Structures are given as C-alpha cells and as structure tokens.
Amino acid sequence: RHSHLLELLKRTTVHGESNSALIIGPRGSGKTALLNHVLEDLREMNQVRENLLEVHLNGKNPFLSGLLQTNDKVALKEITRQLQLENVVGDKVFGSFAENLAFLLEALRRGNRTSSCPVLFVLDEFDLFVHHKNQSLLYNLFDISQSAQTPVTVIGLTCRQDILELLEKRVKSRFSHRQIYLMNSFDFKEYIKIFKKQLSLPAEFPDEAFAQKWNNNVQHLSEDKTVRDVLQKLFQHTKDLRSLHLLLMLAVSAVTTHHPLPTAADLQEASRQHSSDSRANIVHGLSVLEICLIIAMKHLNEVYDGEPFNFQMVYNGESNARASQTLHRSLPSNYPFSLPPTVTEFQKFIQRKAHSMYNFEKPVVMKAFEHLLQLELVKPLERPSARAQREYLLMKLLLDSSQIMEALQVYPNCPTDVKQWAASSLSWL
Amino acid sequence: MPNLAHPAYPSAELLHLESLVPCRESQVSMLLSIFGERQHFSFPSIFIYGHTSSGKTYVMQTLLTTLQLPHVFVNCVEHFTSRLLLEEILIQLQSCSSGTEQTSPVHCDTLNDFVRLFKQTLASQELQDQTVYIVLDRAEQLREMEANILPAFLRLQELTDRNVTVILLSEIVWELFRPSIGCFEPFTMYFPDYSIGHLQKILSQNHPPEYSADFYAAYINILLGVFYMVCRDLKELRHLAALNFSKYCEPVVRGEANERDTRKLWKNIEPHLKKAMQTVYLREISSSQWERLQRDGGEPGQLKGLSAHTHMELPYYSKFLLIAAYLASYNPVRTDKRFFLKHHGKIRKTNFMKKHEKTSNHLLGPKPFPLDRLLAILYSIVDNRVAPTANIFSQVLMNLVLMYCLPHLLEMESRQPQMQTFTL
Numbered sequence: 001r002h003s004h005l006l007e008l009l010k011r012t013t014v015h016g017e018s019n020s021a022l023i024i025g026p027r028g029s030g031k032t033a034l035l036n037h038v039l040e041d042l043r044e045m046n047q048v049r050e051n052l053l054e055v056h057l058n059g060k061n062p063f064l065s066g067l068l069q070t071n072d073k074v075a076l077k078e079i080t081r082q083l084q085l086e087n088v089v090g091d092k093v094f095g096s097f098a099e100n101l102a103f104l105l106e107a108l109r110r111g112n113r114t115s116s117c118p119v120l121f122v123l124d125e126f127d128l129f130v131h132h133k134n135q136s137l138l139y140n141l142f143d144i145s146q147s148a149q150t151p152v153t154v155i156g157l158t159c160r161q162d163i164l165e166l167l168e169k170r171v172k173s174r175f176s177h178r179q180i181y182l183m184n185s186f187d188f189k190e191y192i193k194i195f196k197k198q199l200s201l202p203a204e205f206p207d208e209a210f211a212q213k214w215n216n217n218v219q220h221l222s223e224d225k226t227v228r229d230v231l232q233k234l235f236q237h238t239k240d241l242r243s244l245h246l247l248l249m250l251a252v253s254a255v256t257t258h259h260p261l262p263t264a265a266d267l268q269e270a271s272r273q274h275s276s277d278s279r280a281n282i283v284h285g286l287s288v289l290e291i292c293l294i295i296a297m298k299h300l301n302e303v304y305d306g307e308p309f310n311f312q313m314v315y316n317g318e319s320n321a322r323a324s325q326t327l328h329r330s331l332p333s334n335y336p337f338s339l340p341p342t343v344t345e346f347q348k349f350i351q352r353k354a355h356s357m358y359n360f361e362k363p364v365v366m367k368a369f370e371h372l373l374q375l376e377l378v379k380p381l382e383r384p385s386a387r388a389q390r391e392y393l394l395m396k397l398l399l400d401s402s403q404i405m406e407a408l409q410v411y412p413n414c415p416t417d418v419k420q421w422a423a424s425s426l427s428w429l
Numbered sequence: 430m431p432n433l434a435h436p437a438y439p440s441a442e443l444l445h446l447e448s449l450v451p452c453r454e455s456q457v458s459m460l461l462s463i464f465g466e467r468q469h470f471s472f473p474s475i476f477i478y479g480h481t482s483s484g485k486t487y488v489m490q491t492l493l494t495t496l497q498l499p500h501v502f503v504n505c506v507e508h509f510t511s512r513l514l515l516e517e518i519l520i521q522l523q524s525c526s527s528g529t530e531q532t533s534p535v536h537c538d539t540l541n542d543f544v545r546l547f548k549q550t551l552a553s554q555e556l557q558d559q560t561v562y563i564v565l566d567r568a569e570q571l572r573e574m575e576a577n578i579l580p581a582f583l584r585l586q587e588l589t590d591r592n593v594t595v596i597l598l599s600e601i602v603w604e605l606f607r608p609s610i611g612c613f614e615p616f617t618m619y620f621p622d623y624s625i626g627h628l629q630k631i632l633s634q635n636h637p638p639e640y641s642a643d644f645y646a647a648y649i650n651i652l653l654g655v656f657y658m659v660c661r662d663l664k665e666l667r668h669l670a671a672l673n674f675s676k677y678c679e680p681v682v683r684g685e686a687n688e689r690d691t692r693k694l695w696k697n698i699e700p701h702l703k704k705a706m707q708t709v710y711l712r713e714i715s716s717s718q719w720e721r722l723q724r725d726g727g728e729p730g731q732l733k734g735l736s737a738h739t740h741m742e743l744p745y746y747s748k749f750l751l752i753a754a755y756l757a758s759y760n761p762v763r764t765d766k767r768f769f770l771k772h773h774g775k776i777r778k779t780n781f782m783k784k785h786e787k788t789s790n791h792l793l794g795p796k797p798f799p800l801d802r803l804l805a806i807l808y809s810i811v812d813n814r815v816a817p818t819a820n821i822f823s824q825v826l827m828n829l830v831l832m833y834c835l836p837h838l839l840e841m842e843s844r845q846p847q848m849q850t851f852t853l
Contacts, residue, residue: 282602287660
C-alpha cells in the first residue's frame with residue numbers, strides 16, 4: 001500500500017497526471033502516518049522537490065482538516081494562504097467558488113514558467129468536508145482533477161467506511177474511486193513485535209551502553225508471562241496501536257533516575273490504571289443515601305423490566321410494607337413509568353430498618369437525587385419543560401445491575417443492611 | 430505518604446506543594462511523572478474526572494502555579510461559546526511567560542484562526558519549547574458547543590505541531606463525552622473521592638486559633654457522624670462546619686462545660702445539626718439568617734424555611750377552585766361522569782383499567798387539564814348555585830394566576846395543579 005500510494009503521487013508530480021484517492025481506515029490505523037511517510041519519501045526524490053506544491057488542509061504542517069475548516073469559505077481562504085497567493089488574490093471578488101479556485105490555479109501556472117505546477121491536496125477528516133453545503137469544495141477539486149488542466153492530486157483520509165454513499169452523485173462521478181483500505185490486521189505475535197520495536201531505543205541514541213541495557217530489558221519484558229498477559233488483554237480489547245502507545249507511555253513515565261528500567265510491575269500498574277471502570281469509580285464516591293437510591297432504582301428496573309421511573313416512585317418504594325403485592329406484579333413492557341416507585345422502594349427499605357439514622361426527610365432525599373442527576377448517572381428521558389415537575393419527570397438509570405453489585409463490593413464502610421437489601425431480589429415476595 | 434520527588438523541579442518547591450495538597454499526594458506524583466521535565470512532550474490530552482469538590486481544580490491550579498509551568502486556565506461555563514473560549518485562551522497565552530498584563534485584543538472566530546494565532550503567539554513568547562498546558566474546567570460544557578471543538582482540542586498537539594497538552598476536568602465520565610464517530614482518546618485519570626479519614630484531616634485544618642486542634646477534631650467528628658451518610662461534598666461540609674461551630678462552643682463559652690466534656694457538647698449540638706440538615710443544607714434559609722438565629726438563641730422550632738409557609742387563608746371560592754383543580758389533575762376524565770353527575774350509568778371495567786388499577790395516580794404526578802373542566806367540576810362541587818358572574822371569573826383569574834405563579838408556596842399535601850396554557 002505504501003508503494004501504491006507512492007506510485008500514485010509520483011505519477012502526478014513527475015508525469016503531470018491528475019488523480020484522486022481515498023484512504024479509509026478505522027481510528028488509529030495509521031492513515032496519517034502512512035501519508036507522511038510517503039510524502040517524506042517523495043520529497044527525497046530530487047526531481048520532485050522543486051516542483052511539488054503541497055496544500056495540506058488540516059492543522060499539521062498543515063493539512064486541510066475537516067475539524068478546522070468548517071465551511072468552504074474558510075477552506076478556500078486556507079488554500080489561498082497555503083499557496084501563498086494572498087497578494088495575487090487581493091481584493092478580487094469572485095462570482096462563484098469554481099472561479100476562485102480556477103483563478104488560483106491559473107496564478108500558479110503563470111508563476112512557474114511554461115509548465116504548470118502540480119498541486120497536492122490532502123484532506124484530513126474527509127467525512128466532515130462531505131457535510132459542507134453543496135459539497136462545493138469537493139466538487140471543484142475533483143472536477144479539476146478530472147479536467148487535466150493542472151496536475152492536481154486529491155487525497156482524502158477518513159475513518160468512515162461508507163464514505164462513498166455520502167458523496168453527491170456529481171461529486172462521486174468525478175472521483176476516481178480509487179480507495180486504499182488500512183486495517184489493523186496483524187495477529188498477536190506481530191503485536192508483540194510491534195511492542196518491542198516501540199519500546200526499544202533507536203541505534204542513534206547517544207548513550208550506547210544504556211541503550212544496550214535498555215534493549216536487553218525490553219527483550220526480557222517481551223518474554224515475561226505477566227507482560228504477555230497484559231498485552232493480550234489489551235489486544236483483545238482493541239487492536240488499535242494508539243492504546244498500546246498510551247499504555248507504554250504510562251509505563252515509561254514511571255522511569256526515573258532511581259528506577260531506570262521499566263519492569264513488568266510498571267506495565268501491570270499502567271494496565272490497571274488504563275482499564276479501570278470509570279462508572280464504578282464514581283459510584284465508589286457516593287454517599288450512603290445516594291447508594292440507597294441507586295439500589296432502589298435497581299430493584300425497580302429488575303421488577304419492571306427496565307422501565308423509566310421518577311423520583312416519587314423511588315421515595316415511596318422505601319416506605320411501603322414489605323409484603324406489597326404491587327411491586328411483585330410485573331407490568332407489560334410498554335407502559336412508561338415515572339419515579340415514584342423508586343421512592344416507594346426507598347421508603348420500604350427505611351421501614352424495615354429500626355435505625356433512626358436512615359429516617360430522612362423527602363427534600364434531603366431529593367437533593368441527593370439531584371446530585372445523581374448532575375453526575376449523569378440518571379438521565380431524564382426528555383428535556384425538563386416548564387410543565388412537568390421535577391419529581392415526576394421520567395428517568396432512566398444509566399448503570400447496569402452487575403456494575404452496581406460490583407461497586408458495592410468495594411464500597412468503603414458499606415452498612416451491611418444496605419448490602420443485604422441490594423442483594424435481595426424481590427422474587428420471593 | 431511518599432514525598433514528591435522529581436529531578437526536574439527543586440525539592441523546596443515540591444515540599445511546599447505537598448503541604449498545600451493534603452491527601453492528594455499520589456495524584457500529584459502521577460501528574461508530575463506524566464508531565465516529565467519542562468521540555469518533554471506529554472500526552473496530547475488528559476481527561477481528569479472525579480466527584481464534586483474532590484480537588485481537581487484546586488490541585489491543578491496549585492500544581493501549575495507552584496511549579497510555574499506555563500499554563501492557561503479557562504472555565505468552560507464562564508466562556509460558554511466557542512468564540513469566547515478561544516479568545517480567552519489566546520489572551521491568557523499572551524501574558525503567559527512575560528508575567529505582565531499586556532494584552533492586545535484578539536479576534537478569533539473559528540478554530541482555523543485559532544490554530545494560526547496560537548502558533549504565532551507561541552512563537553512570540555520565549556518559552557524555549559516548554560510544554561504549555563491548557564486546562565479546561567467543567568469540560569462537560571464543551572459537548573454543548575459546536576461539534577468540532579472537543580475533537581480538535583483533543584488533537585491540539587497534532588494539529589498545531591507544538592508542545593502543548595490539553596487537560597480536561599469534569600465530573601462526568603469519559604464514555605458520555607465520546608463523539609459518535611470517535612476521536613483521539615485522551616489519557617483518563619480518576620481523582621478518587623476522599624475517605625472519611627481524609628475528610629476529617631482536611632476539615633480539621635481550618636480550626637480557628639482560639640481553640641485546640643483536638644477540640645475542633647472532636648467537633649468535626651460529630652459533624653461527620655451526622656452528615657456523612659447524606660453528603661460527602663467537601664465544600665458543603667466545610668460550609669456547615671463553619672456555620673455551626675459557634676453553637677458548638679457555646680457551652681464552653683458560657684462556662685457550663687469545659688473542652689473535654691464531650692457528652693454535654695454532643696447533647697447541645699445534636700438537635701441543632703439535625704435542624705441544619707433540613708434548612709441550611711437544603712438552602713431553604715440563608716446562612717446569614719441561620720447565624721442570626723443562633724445568636725438570638727431562638728428555638729429550632731421557630732425556623733421557617735421557604736417551604737414552611739403552608740398556611741394561607743384563601744377566599745371562599747378559591748378554596749373550592751383549589752379542590753376542583755386537585756380533582757381535575759388526579760382523576761382520569763372518564764370518572765368525572767360517575768362522580769359528578771346525579772344519574773350516572775354503570776362503568777364497565779375494561780381490560781385496560783384492570784391492568785393499571787394498582788399503580789396509584791399519585792405516583793405518576795398531576796396531569797394537565799383544560800379550563801372548562803375545572804369550571805365544570807367547580808360548579809358541581811359548590812353547594813349553592815354559582816352564577817358565572819364577572820366576580821367569579823375575576824376570582825378565577827386572579828386565583829389561577831396566583832396559584833400558577835406561586836405553586837411552591839401552596840404546597841399542601843404536595844400536589845400542584847397543572848393547567849394547560851390558555852389564551853385570554
């Protein structure tokens with residue numbers, strides 16, 4: 001694929017052919033890296049250096065990125081700037097986009113003796129350009145690439161597989177339909193090799209002895225069982241090289257002068273950090289009252305098959321008698337709920353307890369509930385309007401019941417009765 | 430707790446830093462190891478999440494200012510549009526390394542301009558390749574801005590090709606941030622919540638100098654015992670501690686007990702704290718009112734929160750109107766015929782009703798009803814014949830407006846009638 005792309009670009013610059021291509025691949029599969037590589041190789045070829053004009057539409061040095069150039073006018077200004085034609089354009093007013101672009105290319109041609117200068121357009125986040133109005137930038141770029149006035153190559157980078165469906169018909173017809181797919185299709189053995197290569201110091205490192213020691217250490221690490229387990233876990237989660245990079249950087253950041261070589265323990269620690277469950281962490285920090293509310297909601301979800309509820313339901317749920325038939329009955333699944341059952345559950349729980357400590361007023365419980373809303377553990381089904389009251393707004397719980405149980409295990413100082421209540425299901429009622 | 434040690438920074442500064450951030454040493458040391466030395470490239474973006482008042486903003490600010498790393502600190506709630514945000518970053522960047530406040534006005538509309546201006550500004554500062562940190566607080570607001578802001582900030586290092594790291598602080602977990610087409614994943618870091626021991630340690634640091642540390646520690650113990658179940662928010666607890674301390678010291682001041690008489694002090698303060706939970710904690714009364722109450726020695730029973738104004742004498746028809754509104758909002762329409770007409774037929778229970786009998790309507794909340802229905806029910810409730818005079822209508826209007834505008838004050842049995850908006 002590297003050679004394919006290189007060939008393509010060479011043809012444009014040396015032979016004056018126009019072309020277009022799309023590089024498609026999931027996030028982190030190395031599209032930008034590939035392109036940069038190819039461009040470097042290209043620049044090294046002598047013939048090319050003087051001739052090629054690059055317009056990188058994005059941020060990096062610079063590409064045209066869909067992120068930055070949010071509409072075509074901005075994109076055009078950016079192109080003008082990068083081609084350093086601001087002086088030429090001056091104050092001219094252009095009727096249409098196409099004229100503007102044609103003028104730019106004309107200017108290039110005149111500035112460079114007889115032959116016209118090949119221009120390479122690189123568009124990063126190509127899918128974002130597709131959402132511009134009328135896709136006029138794309139249309140014009142592809143149009144020029146087909147009409148063989150100036151040798152122009154357009155390369156787009158995107159992560160969407162269905163990018164061709166998004167193009168308009170007239171744009172699609174002008175596109176050469178050349179696509180280069182990049183997939184992370186390596187297996188675990190190669191993954192380990194990549195790991196070793198990433199971690200090793202290059203040969204040009206100034207301190208030779210240290211580099212040698214380091215690389216030996218890396219070799220040891222790659223054979224260590226625990227390290228392999230860590231890598232296997234990451235590999236099964238995502239083949240993306242970026243996550244590997246993140247993990248390695250985290251492990252290497254623990255290296256100091258006292259601790260000069262990364263060890264397996266570092267990697268394990270990094271992996272643990274990387275893969276900690278964020279929701280569980282948040283649940284860990286809730287107060288006991290909030291935990292009780294969450295457990296009440298969990299019970300409601302179990303009994304009512306995941307229907308939305310509102311605050312009032314939760315509150316009452318804790319004060320009704322244990323042997324309440326209502327909650328035992330399962331309702332049909334298409335009946336929407338509001339929150340009173342959650343509160344009902346909560347009150348049920350409270351009545352069971354003789355503890356006066358748990359006897360909270362409703363507004364206090366409401367404040368705890370609003371805290372949960374703020375943390376987005378509970379989300380309202382629709383935007384709160386002026387009509388509905390806060391207590392009766394339908395909500396959904398965004399936590400899974402297994403997540404809740406796991407979080408309860410590690411919850412510090414959890415009162416045992418709360419734990420028991422959580423574990424009890426209502427099936428025996 | 431291990432001392433913070435890092436070769437790049439002088440140890441005196443690190444010691445000072447450690448004293449400023451109790452109970453957060455491990456997070457700070459992790460951050461230091463990620464930042465590395467001043468010129469090192471770090472992660473392009475770091476996402477820090479944790480509970481309310483778990484110290485994220487405070488630690489970041491203290492860390493960056495104590496070690497004097499070049500940084501820009503922006504709150505996304507304060508600068509809630511993209512233009513405000515970008516301009517603020519550029520303005521702060523201008524005064525970054527020079528330390529003086531010479532700022533020239535900056536006009537920046539889009540991210541494209543931002544990147545260009547950013548590179549220009551950075552070049553004009555003599556930063557010698559040090560990492561610049563851009564800290565965005567309350568980052569969940571970034572989701573509400575234009576769709577390209579968040580992904581662009583995550584990739585800022587790549588887009589500008591400079592040594593910059595973007596740090597996002599938020600309470601909400603990363604999974605809820607991720608845009609649907611994916612983005613550059615930041616390094617996520619969790620600031621764990623404070624345990625009860627930590628809370629005690631931090632709160633005890635604020636003791637006023639007149640009393641001993643032990644005395645204050647005992648007070649904090651009592652306070653935590655009452656409030657820990659409900660709330661673990663450090664700011665709230667600190668507020669409560671400051672407000673109630675004078676009441677706690679009263680017996681000592683009056684000479685009835687000395688500092689060690691824990692039982693007496695507890696008996697004095699406990700009902701007070703319980704009352705505080707219902708009022709100041711809920712912000713029903715302001716803290717100045719609370720303090721005034723404490724000074725005057727009023728009984729806790731005299732406290733009137735906002736929701737305590739429940740008894741209002743309403744005119745004759747208004748009372749009936751209120752009852753009619755209550756009935757209208759909680760009874761389903763088909764039962765009206767049965768209740769309010771003299772001769773009604775039998776109501777057959779349909780299948781639908783059988784299924785949904787048990788769910789009390791009280792749980793589902795009040796429902797909207799049209800004005801005619803309200804009037805119809807009113808006419809059938811009131812004993813004598815109600816003439817539809819202007820008097821009635823004006824009372825209706827005035828009372829409706831009253832009731833509609835002030836539903837919180839009329840919180841009788843926690844029902845609030847809802848009415849459809851009608852044009853007059």
